[in-house]
Amino acid sequence: MSGAPSLLWLLSPRLLGARGALRRGRAKPLVLGALAALFWIACFLGFERTLAYFQTITALGPILTQRLLVLIFASFFAVLVLSNVVTALTTFYGAPEVNVLLAAPLTVRRLHQVRFIESLVASSWMALLFGLPAFIAYGVVYRAGIVFYLGVVATLVPFLVIPAALGVLAATAIVLVFSARRVRDVLLVASPALAAAVYLAIRLLRPESLASPSGLAGFAAFLADVGEPSPWLPTTWAAEILIPLLGARPGEPLFHLALLASTAAVLYLGSAALVERVFLRAWSRAQEGEAGGGRDRVLSRWLPKLTAPLGRPANLLLAKEVTVFLRDPGQWSQLAVLLALVVVYVYNFSVLPLDDGSPLAAAMREMAALLNLGLAAFVTTSVAVRFVYPAPSLEGRSWWVLRTAPIPLAAIWRSKFTIGFVPLAVLAEVLVAVTNRFLGVPPGLTAVFMATLLLVVAAIVSLGIAFGAAHPRFDAVNPAQIATSFGAVLYMMLCLALITVVVAFEAWPVSRLFWPPVAAGPLGGGESALVGAAFGTVTLVTSAAFVAGRRAGLRYLAALEP
């Protein structure tokens, strides 16, 4: 090869890696594709319904259409800027392959081009994927022609470049001022915490009310109340390109496209100029570690004492896991997500319309009580996928420390199980007890649910260790990456199937035993046998899942090769 290598050549390791990954797994793209398709359809239907409604409001329709589009672009923009800063910190100042590029006879400008594309793709593909159904819904509802869809593509390219360039500029500035590790830690916590806050805010706005015509009218009123979008923002320009192309109202799409494209170009060149000028200095600073004192840490003094009653090696592993957890900001962010999940869960039950005395309310109460078992188990699974499933991967390349120590693998498994089971069981029990109180469920039924949940959580944790060990991700920077991997999706699906089986088998016996409308008379001989068989089946299925999970867990842990 002569001369400077082309961009495509420099990107080839990434492209070849992606091709290899696609070739290796056939089931993986299929499952992920099916899930993405489901999400797409749901998004598309939601937007289509909202836009169709807006069209019925003759006077306000075009304004609402524009405001919603600005809102969509604004939401994407906020997410994209944040994710681009985090990604740029890694792709420009954290990734080990930058060493290879730096050592190669490449100009910094070429290095900027390669890393910029990688950063842009890594942080934008998901927003693009989730955003497309909205744009397609616009096209379908307004019966737009091919020009609209070409307009979407022409708009999205500069629209994605702007946050990517801002991300590179911000990341470079941040690295020059602070230690990269410290900044990455803060962003690792801030991003999911922000996502959790947005999730909470959306839930507290009660989006389910949009399913009714009065709810949609309320949303329309909310959009109409939002002030005129600022003409200085790229989000407004992007919307102003597409509205006229939809035929909603006249406008100047080419002018706004020129605004968007020229801003993207200026920011891209600005990021290139800054990186060209300061890259080596910023890269060097980013490699500086966190300096610490030589003193003993507080944690290491009291944790071993607190965990001593557990006995070896559980106490050692627990002390180690807690220490690592408290010092790893990637893990704290998981707590923010967990907290949002629990708050929304309890809130959902507190706002169920169960007290209006109508037959519908009574039926809903009955159904909610029965489903509560499954929902509590499902929430526990969501937590397990973030804390139990990543455990084998987080042990990572330090696995040799445990495996070469004179401890049976079963003891390591037991420790991992206990560390996962105890907090998850407490969470599930508290969730079901509190929400059952909201629902006015008889205490006997709550007790049955709590007992069932202990079995289900044991199975969930056991399966979590097995799946986590079978699909390890030693390359993951933080647990969130592990929790969203292919193995995690499979694990969630299996847990969901298990929960469905448990709820299906318990639905009839608990209704018959505890629910006043059904539990009117004493149990007949045949009924007693059926109730016993149903509870027996639940115990059998969950125990079988636990045992299978344990066996598989031990097998995969033994074969774990970081």
Added chain:
Amino acid sequence: MIRFLHLRKAYGPTVAVADLDFTIEAGAVFGFIGPNGAGKTTTIRLMTGLLAPTAGTVLLGGHDIGREPEAAKAITGYLPDHPFLYDKLTAREFLRFVGGLYGLGGGELERRAGDLLAQFGLAERAGELTETYSHGMKQRLALAAALLHRPRILVLDEPMVGLDPQGTVALRRLLVELAAGGVTIFLSTHSLHVAEALCDRIGILDRGRLVALGSLAELRAAARRDPVDGDGSLESVFLAITGAA
């Protein structure tokens, strides 16, 4: 004493380690050398219980690593080629954790950890997270952890990589002292001059097979290299035996 009993490891049709069958006496320093990809690290992973063999086994101090893994591991210290540690633990916390895994505790563990940290020049930074350590410092800390429980067998995979010249000299001295104290040392290395200077016996692994075994003199004889001609270094013997000369 270490005994390899027809040890074999295959990944499908690829044989990584083929029928290793030999003994290393107690207190010996055994050099294990071979070209890249010869199967040295796989052998070590099989010895230390990190991998299950396809056939055969290894006895460490008379304990079968497959059947009595805890007993075998309790008397063995291991230093991997890439010593990944727990980034979020300090050096002292790491030694406490490892010591606990080997049944040490209390004042004895604290004293032993303190001594080793001082011996390996890590005492001043013992309270810092290991994520801030250089490769050489991590190497020294992992070695300290391997010695913490006073093992009878020490398995070292490329211990000199990442060490500065002072560290290398200190490690060589330490290995001689340990061997003199009866510790059996299994040393996998690419540093042929280190193997030449330290090892009582040397095994050469090539494409998973042990192609030569013996003292340097025996290896020279096998390779028909005469030291008087100035051509009897381990390097030339190695190249002759592995067919690279």
